[in-house]
Amino acid sequence: MYEITAHGFLLWASLGFLMPIGILTIRMANGEEISRKRATALFRAHAILQMLSVLLSTVAAIMSIKNFNNSFNNGHQRIGIVLYGLIWVQAITGFARPQRGSRGRSMWFLGHWALGTVVALLGVINIYTGLLAxxxxxxxxxxxxxxxxxAETSxxxxxxxxxxxxxxxxKSQSIARTDSSKSTDETASPNEKQNGLQLA
Structure with a gap:
């Protein structure tokens, strides 16, 4: 019983928490006004979270191989074995990313994003199938x-x-504030404008 609980907790921590948080973290680095220093910090946080996720899922996989009857006769086990492979492929492609601005960067980004999306979705599905199992x-x-x-997934x-x-x-809030400021200036009475000029 302990092994089952530990296996489930490790995979939840890996695929149900660390990996999604890592995805949200790297998406925060894509803002137009973000500084380079902050973008670097977010990238490092993303890498650390994903490496921890891979580590925990690997431990869970080893526990599964050693302690459970892996006949692969149910959806949870079948998805799980595919998932373990994809997680490591994703990790390797993460380390093998081309330099920014290089020729293959766009294709790498598309592949890394697509594979990450598949892993994240399969991870969520497999947590549910694991609960059923x-x-x-x-x-x-x-x-x-x-x-x-x-609730967490939502x-x-x-x-x-x-x-x-x-x-x-x-941007919408910034434009609204600018428009509001202009509107206030335009609706000011001539006396208010004259007083403003005199004070200036």
């Missing part, structure tokens, strides 16, 4: 854990969507 093996209720993980997805619009929201 846990329930089938132990007959214990998984309702609470399912609700908690669903929050992360919401933050992901907000990030896409954050720059637009900031």
């Amino acid at each position: 846990y329930h089938e093996k132990t007959s214990r209720s998984i309702s609470t854990w399912t609700i908690i993980f669903t 929050i992360i997805a919401l933050l992901y969507l907000i990030q896409d619009k954050w720059v637009y929201i900031q």
